[in-house]
Amino acid sequence: SDSYSLLILPGDGIGPEVMAEVVKVIDWFGANRGMSFDISEGLVGGASYDAHGTPLTDETMVKAQVVDAVLLGAVGGPKYDLLDFSVKPERGLLRLRKEMDLYANLRPAQCFDALADFSSLKREVVAGLDILIVRELTSGVYFGEPRGIHSDDNNPDNEGGRVGINTQRYTSGEIRRVARSAFELARRRNNKVCSMEKANVMESGILWREEVQWVHDNEYPDVDLTHMYADNGAMQLVRNPRQFDVIVTDNLFGDLLSDAAAMLTGSLGMLPSASLGAPMANGRPKAMYEPVHGSAPDIAGQGKANPIACILSFAMALRYSFDQGQAASDLERAVEKVLADGVRTADLMGPEGGTPVSTAEMGDRIVAAL
Amino acid sequence: SDSYSLLILPGDGIGPEVMAEVVKVIDWFGANRGMSFDISEGLVGGASYDAHGTPLTDETMVKAQVVDAVLLGAVGGPKYDLLDFSVKPERGLLRLRKEMDLYANLRPAQCFDALADFSSLKREVVAGLDILIVRELTSGVYFGEPRGIHSDDNNPDNEGGRVGINTQRYTSGEIRRVARSAFELARRRNNKVCSMEKANVMESGILWREEVQWVHDNEYPDVDLTHMYADNGAMQLVRNPRQFDVIVTDNLFGDLLSDAAAMLTGSLGMLPSASLGAPMANGRPKAMYEPVHGSAPDIAGQGKANPIACILSFAMALRYSFDQGQAASDLERAVEKVLADGVRTADLMGPEGGTPVSTAEMGDRIVAAL
Ligand SMILES: CC(C)[C@H](C(=O)O)[C@@H](O)C(=O)O
Ligand SMILES: CC(C)[C@H](C(=O)O)[C@@H](O)C(=O)O
Numbered sequence: 208s209d210s211y212s213l214l215i216l217p218g219d220g221i222g223p224e225v226m227a228e229v230v231k232v233i234d235w236f237g238a239n240r241g242m243s244f245d246i247s248e249g250l251v252g253g254a255s256y257d258a259h260g261t262p263l264t265d266e267t268m269v270k271a272q273v274v275d276a277v278l279l280g281a282v283g284g285p286k287y288d289l290l291d292f293s294v295k296p297e298r299g300l301l302r303l304r305k306e307m308d309l310y311a312n313l314r315p316a317q318c319f320d321a322l323a324d325f326s327s328l329k330r331e332v333v334a335g336l337d338i339l340i341v342r343e344l345t346s347g348v349y350f351g352e353p354r355g356i357h358s359d360d361n362n363p364d365n366e367g368g369r370v371g372i373n374t375q376r377y378t379s380g381e382i383r384r385v386a387r388s389a390f391e392l393a394r395r396r397n398n399k400v401c402s403m404e405k406a407n408v409m410e411s412g413i414l415w416r417e418e419v420q421w422v423h424d425n426e427y428p429d430v431d432l433t434h435m436y437a438d439n440g441a442m443q444l445v446r447n448p449r450q451f452d453v454i455v456t457d458n459l460f461g462d463l464l465s466d467a468a469a470m471l472t473g474s475l476g477m478l479p480s481a482s483l484g485a486p487m488a489n490g491r492p493k494a495m496y497e498p499v500h501g502s503a504p505d506i507a508g509q510g511k512a513n514p515i516a517c518i519l520s521f522a523m524a525l526r527y528s529f530d531q532g533q534a535a536s537d538l539e540r541a542v543e544k545v546l547a548d549g550v551r552t553a554d555l556m557g558p559e560g561g562t563p564v565s566t567a568e569m570g571d572r573i574v575a576a577l
Numbered sequence: 578s579d580s581y582s583l584l585i586l587p588g589d590g591i592g593p594e595v596m597a598e599v600v601k602v603i604d605w606f607g608a609n610r611g612m613s614f615d616i617s618e619g620l621v622g623g624a625s626y627d628a629h630g631t632p633l634t635d636e637t638m639v640k641a642q643v644v645d646a647v648l649l650g651a652v653g654g655p656k657y658d659l660l661d662f663s664v665k666p667e668r669g670l671l672r673l674r675k676e677m678d679l680y681a682n683l684r685p686a687q688c689f690d691a692l693a694d695f696s697s698l699k700r701e702v703v704a705g706l707d708i709l710i711v712r713e714l715t716s717g718v719y720f721g722e723p724r725g726i727h728s729d730d731n732n733p734d735n736e737g738g739r740v741g742i743n744t745q746r747y748t749s750g751e752i753r754r755v756a757r758s759a760f761e762l763a764r765r766r767n768n769k770v771c772s773m774e775k776a777n778v779m780e781s782g783i784l785w786r787e788e789v790q791w792v793h794d795n796e797y798p799d800v801d802l803t804h805m806y807a808d809n810g811a812m813q814l815v816r817n818p819r820q821f822d823v824i825v826t827d828n829l830f831g832d833l834l835s836d837a838a839a840m841l842t843g844s845l846g847m848l849p850s851a852s853l854g855a856p857m858a859n860g861r862p863k864a865m866y867e868p869v870h871g872s873a874p875d876i877a878g879q880g881k882a883n884p885i886a887c888i889l890s891f892a893m894a895l896r897y898s899f900d901q902g903q904a905a906s907d908l909e910r911a912v913e914k915v916l917a918d919g920v921r922t923a924d925l926m927g928p929e930g931g932t933p934v935s936t937a938e939m940g941d942r943i944v945a946a947l
Binding site: 283292295297301327328329332348349351354355356359362364365366367368369370371372373374375376377378379380381382383384405407408409410411412413414415418421437438439441442444445446447459460462463464466467469470471475 | 653662665667671697698699702718719721724725726729732734735736737738739740741742743744745746747748749750751752753754775777778779780781782783784785788791807808809811812814815816817829830832833834836837839840841845
């Protein structure tokens, strides 16, 4: 059926503002495309901490497990900097990823033609850039045990007397499943996957390389697979990002590399992401969608935020959760049209000018273009 | 006295070619500046493996411990890709770093005016860029135990049946000593340090942040200290690298961030590095100097390599090991003069042309400029 349940978690900072524009878009699809949405709202991050003393309540966690898709705004802010690690806004986000088992984080880094001049890179290096980073999201050093800060008092060589530990741990199964996601996605794009790790230094990187190769050789021999050390990957992304199609990498490398890739495009306020897990009973994958940008507390509440990344995250939901590829493309085209018409939130306003609009006006224009 | 002992380890690929040019420079300083150098040579990396079945012999290791400075070319190459982890070329390099306890890796990322157009970034973003990354080099996930690949056969959920583990481990003492290096260096530059970690996700990152702050508050309150998450750091390096002066970060983040920073400059073939440890009995620090670029096996043996990074690494040796700041500046100025004269190895040849020279000719020109 064309009926979808959604849990909306606006979160902190500009999260609520940009999510309000997504709701307009959802309503439009409900009214005009015969889809019906069952929407509930909840709190996450600092907003949840303020209300409940925890960045994610068990009720919200349970709810997230049963909906077709979670839409998240952003979490965090300086207000919460001094909170204990265990209740920081980020823990709410990490708990959702882990307990929903959202192992494949899809981060497209796309350079929008109208915005190529916003990049700090030369236009000829980034124009037309369209790469997809597939980041493992539920394992590695983010979740490995043992972890913590301990006293090391009986070590006379350790001035300060403490030791901090985290564990990078990957099973072959964890690597294989995210590799499959990357190969599947590559088949629908340019059929190229580059896997990144530090196999020259880390045994977990050797396992990563071997298992990705295994999945390739046994299941996706038609896809062009290469391997690259992650430090060279960081270099190559700066030097010539268009050499890549799909990049698959672990949780921590993916965190750095996808942020660098996003910044290359000059379109940070435009970039969506999807975090996908295993199929549920209804065949739809567990899924959460969120913009790549953060909560931007410095501009929150001023109508200055760009809602496009969050709106394009909903387009990814249409495509990956609801199998509504046509609707997703229509929404993406509406965004392109509005940009081509010169409509600009503050972050998109360049020397060639344009029509300045607020967060809400941008949302209205996109709905109008639909 | 002005007598210095050097161990030269040319290594693999273009290592021997570029090091031959450094030897010319050393000879010049010996003949013209009243310095005397006691030089020995050794093997490292694949070259050592080919000769001795190990990427670093115990004899060479012992020698490295007693000289005033080690000069290293580069290690690695596809020929050694299938070797066992324990004898790969990189292990020779990592053993030197670890056993000499070279905890502070100084990686300047400098954009040379004559080469600013080689950057993939816009000239106005990188012109005049001069930042220094201080990377911790003897600890963290590179060396933490436990590590390895194990079988995980009794875990039915783990398709593939293996698990790969590495450990990120830092003591407060390890963090404090590299923080001190960064603050000392900042005082001689623009007095600003930015420390990068993932304290929002990793406890070892929390310890890192706290200890850097402690060193600042107790010993370097005059230096301007900020903290940044490493993913944001990767973004900010792309967006506006000139916001930084000194960056201090851990071994793994430093590996990625310093490579990205090096590539920003467009001057990869120009960038030197120093790895420094504690003072020896003669007051000089344990030290190793090497270019940032790798062994470039694709152009090895063809006279195409740019020797400048390796020559500028020797300039760092003059400054940091031998306290010959004037000689170091003279050498740096000689390099600048040769570049300003339009002398170019293949990697430096741009649309505006110039005088094409081989590796050896570049070395000769620099010596002539001295
Ligand atoms: C907010 C933070 C915990 C998170 C991460 O490190 O994964 C963020 O940087 C991201 O990339 O989604
Ligand atoms: C060759 C490799 C072991 C090394 C590292 O990872 O440290 C290199 O990338 C570097 O940065 O010096």
